[in-house]
Amino acid sequence: MPETRLLLKHAEDPALRTLTGYKSHGGYATLEKAYKEMEADEVLKELEDSGLRGRGGAGFSMGKKASFLPRGEMDKYLCCNADESEPGAFKDRELMQRNPHQLIEGIAIAALAAGAGHAFIFIRGEYDSQADVLDAAVAEAYEAGYLGENILGTHRDLELVVHRGAGAYICGEETALLDALEGKRGNPRLKPPFPAVQGLYGGPTLINNVETLSNVPGIVANGAEWFRGFGTEQSPGTKVVSVSGCVRRPGNYEVELGVPTRELIEDLAGGPLEGHKVKAFYPGGSSSPVLTAEEGLDLPYSFEAMAEAGSMLGSGSIIVADDSVSIPHMALRTARFYHHESCGKCTPCREGTNWTVKMLERVVHGEATPMDLDIVASVQDNIIGHCLCVLGDSMAMPVASMVRKYRDEFEAAIAAAQNEAVAA
C-alpha cells in the first residue's frame, strides 16, 4: 500500500527545513494569500468546512474550536501543543524536524483566523534538537517578514515564541500546558471555563496540535473540498501514523484516514518479526484501550471505526504487541508510566495509578490472588471521569481493557505462582 503524503511531501529533502527550501516547494504562498486577500472569517469557514479534526488525541473539529473564541479587539493567544509525550507517538517530532516552516505557516494562518496576536509553540524539553530546528526556522520567518509586526505590509501582527518544556507528560493536557507556559508547575485547571474563553493569561486561547496546524496551509491553499477528497466522511484528510513495537519497520507513515489497519501494520510497517504474529495493539497511543488482532486488524483506521470498536484513534499511534509479549507485563509498563506522570492534584488519579501499579506488580511477581483482578478493575472504574483531566483515565482505559480481554493470562500468571508456592 502506498503512502499518501500531504504533510510529509518533500520531507525527504533536507533543504525543506530552510526558508529557501520550503519556498522552492511553494511555501508561504498560502500565508501571503490569507494575509493579503482573505478575511479572518473566510479562513475560519474554510477550516470548519474542511472537517479537520484535532490530531492531538481528542479528535475535535479544529474549525469549530477556533470559532468558540469571542470576536472583537482583545488579547487572544494561540498555543501549538508540541508536548508530544504519549507513549507510541512520535509524529510531531518528524513533522517539526523535517518541515518546521509548514508548521509556522499553519500557525500564522490559524492565528489570523482566531484573531490571535501572540502565538507559542510549547515543545517538550526532550526534543532539544527539534526545538533548535524550530528556533532557526522562526528566526528566518521573522527575517522574511512572515512573522512580527505588520506582516507583509498588511498591518497584521503576530509574535511567535518557541517555549521549551522541561519534562512532564501532563503538560500535553491543554490547561496544564497553559499553567506551564505561565511559568508554574503544570497542573490541569478546572473546566469550564474552557481555554477558548479563558486561557493563557486569562485571555481567549486556541490550542492545537502540531499535526493539526501543519494541515492548515494545505486546506487554505486548496480549499475544504480538496481536503475532504482524502479520508472518510467523518475523518477527512490524511494522518501521520506512528507505528512501533513488534514490527519490522517501525516509523511514521502518512496515509488517508480509513485505510485498513492491517495494511498499516503488516504492509507499511512490515508486520511482526519472523515467526510471530500480531496478538494485540494499541490503536491510538498507550492511553487507548487495546484491541485484539481479531477485533482490530480488519477495521478501517479512522476516528469513527476505532470509537465504534470501543477504543480510539487518539494521536494516531499504533503500538503492536506480538505473541511473545506478556499482557500483564504490558499492563504494568503502561500503568507505571501514568503513575510516574500523574501530577498529584486529583486523588483518584494520584492514588489510583499508584495502587494499580502495586497490584499489577503483585500479579507479575506471583503474589496476587484472583480477587485482586476484580479490585484492579474496580479501581479503574473509580478513576474514569472523576478527575480534572484525563491522565488517570488514560491509564484506566487500557489497563481495564487488558484485564477484561486477557483475563486468562492474568489468572494464569497468578495460578502459576501459586502452584510454584505449593510445590516449594
Add this chain to the structure above:
Amino acid sequence: MSELPIDVALTEGRVPERAPEEVPELHEVGCPDELRQRIEELMSRYPDRKSASIPALWAVQRLYGWCTPEGIRQAAAVMRVTPAYLESVASFYDLLHTEPVGTHQVAVCTNISCWMRGGDELLDAFRAAAADDESLFVTGFECLGACDIAPMASIDERYYGPLEAAEAAVAVGQLKAGEDVLPEKALEKRPLAGDADA
C-alpha cells in the same frame, strides 16, 4: 479555662523557624552578567515575566550543570520572584535537576515500545558501562518520543537508536574520550521510514 493543647508541630520542629525567603536583591546574589542578561531577554519575550521561569531555570542549568540553590536565587532576583517559587517549578519537571548530575546525561527509554525491543537490557548495559564514572549520569526514562528507533537513548540531548546492549559500552567510551557518539545511530541521519529501502 483549660489550657489549649500544645501543637506537636511546634514542639517537633515541623514548622520552619524562619519565614520563607523573600525576593532576593540582585546585589546580594552575585548573579553573573551573562545569566542576568539572558534571563532579562527571556522575560521580554512574554506578556508576563513569570512565563520565563522554565526557560530561566534552563539557563541556570546550562550554566551550572544543574539548578543549584545559588543559581535559583540568582534567577529569582532577576525575575523578582521568590526562590521557593522557582524551586517549586524546578522540582516538578523531570529534566530540571535539583541535585548534581555529572557532565554527561544518558536517558534510556524503558517505556512500552522500547521495553518490547530490549530497553531494560540497554539501561542495564549503560549502567554497567558507566558504573565507575561519576561524570556520567545514567537514568531510565519514560517515553522520549522515538519509538521508531527502539530501543533508544537520549545522550546529551540527542537521540540514538536502535541500540544493541553492546553499544552502550562503545558510547560511554566515546563520551569519555570526547568523541562523536555512535554517529551512524543518530536519529537525525535517518530517512523517513517509508523511504528506508529506497
